[in-house]
Amino acid sequence: MRSYRLDKPGHPDGLVLHHGEPPTPGATEVLVKVHAASLNRRDALILSGRYPLPARPGVVALSDGAGEVVATGAAVTRFRTGDHVTGSYFPRWTDGRLRPDLADQLGCTVDGLLTEYAVLDEQALAAVPAGLGWAEAASLTCAGVAAWRALTGGGPLLAGQTVLTLGSGDVSLFAAQFAKVHGCRVIAVSGSDAGAERLAEVGADHVIDRRRTPEWSGEVRRLTGGAGADVVVETHGPATIEQSVRAAALYGQIVLLWVVGDRPAALRITDEAYAGSLATIRREFVGSRSDLEAVIRAVDVHGLRPVVGREFGFDEVPKAYGHFLDRGTVGKTVIRVAG
Numbered sequence: 001m002r003s004y005r006l007d008k009p010g011h012p013d014g015l016v017l018h019h020g021e022p023p024t025p026g027a028t029e030v031l032v033k034v035h036a037a038s039l040n041r042r043d044a045l046i047l048s049g050r051y052p053l054p055a056r057p058g059v060v061a062l063s064d065g066a067g068e069v070v071a072t073g074a075a076v077t078r079f080r081t082g083d084h085v086t087g088s089y090f091p092r093w094t095d096g097r098l099r100p101d102l103a104d105q106l107g108c109t110v111d112g113l114l115t116e117y118a119v120l121d122e123q124a125l126a127a128v129p130a131g132l133g134w135a136e137a138a139s140l141t142c143a144g145v146a147a148w149r150a151l152t153g154g155g156p157l158l159a160g161q162t163v164l165t166l167g168s169g170d171v172s173l174f175a176a177q178f179a180k181v182h183g184c185r186v187i188a189v190s191g192s193d194a195g196a197e198r199l200a201e202v203g204a205d206h207v208i209d210r211r212r213t214p215e216w217s218g219e220v221r222r223l224t225g226g227a228g229a230d231v232v233v234e235t236h237g238p239a240t241i242e243q244s245v246r247a248a249a250l251y252g253q254i255v256l257l258w259v260v261g262d263r264p265a266a267l268r269i270t271d272e273a274y275a276g277s278l279a280t281i282r283r284e285f286v287g288s289r290s291d292l293e294a295v296i297r298a299v300d301v302h303g304l305r306p307v308v309g310r311e312f313g314f315d316e317v318p319k320a321y322g323h324f325l326d327r328g329t330v331g332k333t334v335i336r337v338a339g
Contacts (some may be wrong), residue, residue, distance in 0.1 A: 003060050003115035004317055010049030015317065016062060022117040027075040028211055031121050032085060035338040036138035037065035037113045039324045040170065046108055047321070055108050063089050063106040065113025066128055067338070077334055078122045084130050086296075088289040091124030092148035106141075113138075114317070116337055126292045127161040129300045135334040139170070139306040142196050143332070144295045145287040147174035150233045150255040151182070152294075153284050157231065159183025164229035164247055165204070165218060166236040168195025168330050171257055173307045175233045176202050178295075179300045184230075189216050198307060198330050218248035221298075228252055238267045245269050248279040256283040307331040 001022045008014030025031045032166070043062055045051040068084040068192040069079050079085060088094075089112060095103040106112040106124075128137040151157050165172040165188045176186045180203035188204040190196040194206040206223050208216045220229055228249035234241065235257045244254050298304065309331025312320035317335060324333040 002314065003111075005058050006047065006055055006061055007058055009046065009055045009057065012047065015047060015321070017317075019242045023119040025073045025076075025119050027073040028121055028123075029073045029124070030069055030076060030079050030085070030122050030125060031071040032087075032113075032118045032125075033070045033338060034113050034118055034121065035064050035069035035134035037062045037066075037335045037337055038135070038138045039320065039333045039335075040064060040142040042142065042164050043107065044325055046323070048299075051108065053103070053105065053108055056110070059108065060111035060113070060115050061107050062112040062114040062335075063087065063108070064138055064141040065118070065337070066132075066134055067113075067118070070117075072122075076122045079125065079127070080199055084128045084132075084137065085125045086124060086128050086141055086292070087118070087120055088124050088292050089145060089215070089286045091338065093288045094123055095288050098285075098288070100233055111202055114337070116314075118171055123289070126296055127295055132299070133271040133308075134338075135308045135332070135336070136306045137288055138334060139308065139332040140295055140299065141292060143170035144174050144299075144306065145291050146257055147171045147178055147186040147233065148295045148298070149284040149287045149291055150175060150257060151178055151231060153156060153287075154231075154253045154255070154280065154282055157182045157184060161185070162187060162224055162227070162231045162249070164244075165189070165199075166232075166234060168192060168199055168237055168242075170307070170332055171235050172233065172332070173198065173202055177304050178204075178298060179231075181298060181304070187220055192328070192330070194330050202307065215243065217243045222248040224249075231255065233257065242273050243270055245273045245277055245279060246291060248277060249272060250276075250278050252277075252279040252283055254279055254281045256281065257285075270272065308334055310334070311336055320336060320339055 069083040
């Protein structure tokens with residue numbers, strides 16, 4: 001069995017290929033043959049040593065992956081051999097609010113899914129529809145759940161509301177897709193032609209080119225008849241927070257999704273921007289297993305397809321990381337583990 005372990009956090013060459021025997025599941029554990037895994041921004045931060053939660057030396061990388069159950073422990077009741085599953089970002093957080101004692105994360109403090117075989121407790125897994133390709137199924141855990149929580153974590157998202165997304169990253173693409181199935185209008189801000197094209201493909205009603213309109217909040221206001229966006233999915237701050245506040249509706253929600261360690265600038269909002277606003281600013285950080293299951297139901301019922309950008313083989317992991325770190329990519333960067 002082959003696994004990529006982070007032997008030296010903080011070093012680009014610290015992700016090392018290891019060989020060993022497939023693990024044996026305990027009484028409540030499941031052995032998964034991993035078919036695909038995908039990268040998120042947090043994985044790059046973990047590799048560089050800039051992630052707020054210190055990684056365990058030698059941890060198997062990546063939170064996002066999907067595969068097939070090949071063995072179960074004697075007490076397992078939620079899954080059986082042959083089921084298609086994906087891991088939950090916080091493997092011990094099943095529902096409700098996150099508590100400090102539930103903060104372990106796949107690919108950071110506990111072994112992740114950049115491995116040919118993974119053992120996880122049955123409570124740390126969610127079933128995925130067999131109709132989803134492995135690359136698609138491996139794309140939901142982090143970005144999909146983060147986008148879902150951004151839209152639903154502050155209360156019901158209502159048909160007819162306006163959702164504003166920033167950029168064409170994985171979270172923004174998911175947010176646009178989920179907002180459309182809720183019956184919302186989507187306005188997206190993008191700085192690339194490829195990103196704008198893909199946002200339009202997943203349902204964005206308007207795409208504002210921030211290169212031509214750097215003060216894009218005014219265009220959001222114009223498109224909404226002066227009302228502003230009901231939900232702003234803020235993935236680009238802190239530099240964009242001023243424009244997000246100006247673009248938000250009077251009682252809008254601005255949802256902060258960036259990782260603090262990635263952007264160490266101060267969060268600054270001018271008095272002028274906030275003086276006439278009653279908007280709520282809240283922060284989300286991925287979600288529980290029940291949130292992941294809600295995402296999977298939405299994807300299944302509405303026939304959504306996660307946007308996959310490029311796939312790499314298991315022997316091409318360094319190349320996959322390099323491609324992802326380019327940051328000019330659109331769609332999930334996926335590593336084919338099996339096959």
